[in-house]
Amino acid sequence: SSGINAEYGEYQAQKMAExxxxxxxxxxxxxxxxxxxxxxxxxKHADILKKLAEERERQKTxxxxxxxxxxxxxxxxxxxxxxxxxxxxxxxxxxxIGPVDSIPAVSPTPDNSSxxxxxxxxxxxxxxxxxx
Numbered sequence: 001s002s003g004i005n006a007e008y009g010e011y012q013a014q015k016m017a018e019x020x021x022x023x024x025x026x027x028x029x030x031x032x033x034x035x036x037x038x039x040x041x042x043x044k045h046a047d048i049l050k051k052l053a054e055e056r057e058r059q060k061t062x063x064x065x066x067x068x069x070x071x072x073x074x075x076x077x078x079x080x081x082x083x084x085x086x087x088x089x090x091x092x093x094x095x096x097i098g099p100v101d102s103i104p105a106v107s108p109t110p111d112n113s114s115x116x117x118x119x120x121x122x123x124x125x126x127x128x129x130x131x132x
Contacts, residue, residue, distance in 0.1 A: 120128075
């Protein structure tokens with residue numbers, strides 16, 4: 001009984017002590033579930049499923065018809081001999097670049113003399129500033 005009282009005393013001391021902000025908190029994990037929404041009406045879902053089934057059937061029949069057409073066209077195309085270089089001769093590309101100027105697109109590097117800055121010697125500078 002004294003061991004239990006000693007442990008309880010230690011527990012109370014820990015509880016009253018200042019909490020350590022760097023200590024990891026012991027938490028119980030919880031499962032997040034989306035809000036449950038009851039099924040409205042089973043007949044609506046049945047109607048939607050019927051419409052989807054009909055639409056899939058239409059798509060399948062359209063695909064089968066397209067396959068049959070492609071097979072027929074493949075058979076007729078197999079009789080022709082196609083030169084691969086002739087396939088690219090149908091395209092004519094005309095690019096108008098405008099008049100060509102004789103002025104070069106890039107200007108030459110400017111000279112140091114035409115940079116807008118005039119060089120002056122030390123004596124002229126000191127006279128200008130008023131040091132002498």
